[in-house]
Amino acid sequence: ESLAESAAAYTKATARKCLLEKVEVITGEEAESNVLQIQCKLFVFDKASQSWVERGRGLLRLNDMASTDDGTLQSRLVMRTQGSLRLILNTKLWAQMQIDKASEKSIRITAMDTEDQGVKVFLISASSKDTGQLYAALHHRILALRSRVEQEQEAKMPAPEPGAAPSNEDDSDEDVLAPSGATGGGASEEGDGQTAGST
Numbered sequence: 001e002s003l004a005e006s007a008a009a010y011t012k013a014t015a016r017k018c019l020l021e022k023v024e025v026i027t028g029e030e031a032e033s034n035v036l037q038i039q040c041k042l043f044v045f046d047k048a049s050q051s052w053v054e055r056g057r058g059l060l061r062l063n064d065m066a067s068t069d070d071g072t073l074q075s076r077l078v079m080r081t082q083g084s085l086r087l088i089l090n091t092k093l094w095a096q097m098q099i100d101k102a103s104e105k106s107i108r109i110t111a112m113d114t115e116d117q118g119v120k121v122f123l124i125s126a127s128s129k130d131t132g133q134l135y136a137a138l139h140h141r142i143l144a145l146r147s148r149v150e151q152e153q154e155a156k157m158p159a160p161e162p163g164a165a166p167s168n169e170d171d172s173d174e175d176v177l178a179p180s181g182a183t184g185g186g187a188s189e190e191g192d193g194q195t196a197g198s199t
Contacts, residue, residue, distance in 0.1 A: 029078065032063035036137050040126035042079055042088055044113070052123055056081040056088045060124065062137055072148065075141045077111065089122065090114050095145040099138050104128045107135050 040060050043052040060079040066072075079089035091111035102108040106125045113120045124134065 029061070029063055032065040032076075034061055035064050035075075036062040036133060038126050038130035038134060040079075040124050040130065043123040043125065045121040045123070055122075056086070058082040058085075058088070060089070060126075060134070062134065073141075073144070077109075087114055093138065093141050093145060095142065095149045097142055097145075099135065099142060101131070101135055105131050107131055107138070109138070 038060050039058070041057045042055040042060070044055050045051075046053045056079075058079055058081040060077060062075060062077055064073055064075050066074070075093045077089055077091050077093070078087070080087055089111065098108075098110045100108055102123060105128050106123055109122050109124065110119055111122050112118070124131070126134070
């Protein structure tokens with residue numbers, strides 16, 4: 001047996017076979033359907049220095065989920081950094097959320113900050129195609145949320161109106177009573193006629 005053969009036999013005998021089990025990664029997005037995902041950079045506006053600070057770069061995902069209580073569609077933006085998958089943006093879309101195109105390749109949004117749970121101004125910088133798709137998707141969803149809020153407010157508004165409506169009806173009743181008062185005047189004329197007949 002040559003030295004090479006004995007070395008190969010020894011290596012084969014001592015080599016441990018490492019079997020890696022498949023680990024299921026739970027992201028919290030399992031109940032949501034992904035609508036759009038883009039590679040981008042995320043900046044946050046720092047009020048102290050009055051400048052944009054880079055938060056990270058990675059995959060930004062727009063997810064939709066059906067709300068269980070009333071069946072309305074809820075959406076959220078989730079972004080994790082490349083490599084470490086650290087969460088740098090996680091915000092629901094709401095009706096008063098401000099979005100606007102800062103430039104051809106960037107969108108400025110107001111969103112909840114994961115670090116201090118406050119509302120901050122973020123800048124999403126990506127390719128012009130991705131930026132256009134993201135802006136259209138966000139704009140559509142926020143308009144839908146605003147119209148839903150307006151419908152809810154209109155649904156709440158008629159509740160006090162029925163209390164106000166009877167006063168309008170009372171006014172109209174008074175208008176109706178005025179002509180009947182005129183007929184009452186006619187009755188008094190008849191009474192006058194009776195007195196005339198009696199004399």
